[in-house]
């Protein structure tokens with residue numbers, strides 16, 4: 001049997017209390033099954049190094065879900081959500097498990113990752129409400145079935161905040177929310193993001209932070225909302241994204 005370097009126990013009540021959401025037994029089973037699937041797929045496709053013990057439960061599950069405490073109060077509410085640059089399926093798969101009312105699109109440009117994620121979706125029994133798409137968001141964002149269609153658009157560790165804003169905002173319904181998962185976050189980042197939001201007709205609606213359990217560091221969450229209905233044309237900046245900071 002394969003040996004895992006970290007303890008394989010499930011998180012206790014204090015963990016879920018800190019998260020502000022406690023899974024039903026079936027959801028806990030899905031989260032555990034997802035960990036097993038990641039282990040299995042990781043041996044064939046390099047999806048993520050965060051699969052064992054606290055790496056999985058804190059840096060994947062907790063980190064994916066803490067920003068959604070508002071939404072997790074009504075997890076059965078019908079919502080359309082997209083995870084851009086999902087990689088091995090985070091935060092999107094954890095969100096799909098925690099919010100049974102959500103219909104989720106998981107998008108990534110790397111086909112071997114999306115093939116693995118699609119197989120995991122099937123094995124978790126989520127294929128009726130989770131779809132997986134292989135595409136760059138710069139192209140997929142032109143698709144009328146995606147543009148302006150989502151209540152929630154999220155991205156973790158995909159690009160600099162101004163670029164992620166350009167990716168996510170055009171995907172939102174007029175009352176939708178973009179969730180930018182962040183690690184380090186400073187005044188310069190905030191200034192650059194605010195500048196990028198002007199041509200997108202979007203505004204920063206909130207900025208939160210959270211100390212992860214077991215002193216695993218501080219995480220930030222930036223929420224963006226459109227200030228008016230999305231323009232009909234996809235912003236030029238999304239077609240040819242710049243990874244340079246947008247001014248000082």
Ligand SMILES: C[S@@+](CC[C@H](N)C(=O)[O-])C[C@H]1O[C@@H](n2cnc3c(N)ncnc32)[C@H](O)[C@@H]1O
Pocket residue numbers: 048084085086087088089090091107108109110113135136137138155156157158
């Ligand atoms: C560092 S990984 C993060 C994966 C996952 N979100 C997580 O936090 O574990 C970044 C992922 O974004 C994807 N990606 C980067 N730019 C993209 C783009 N323009 N369109 C679609 N996917 C993109 C990459 O293929 C990669 O899987």
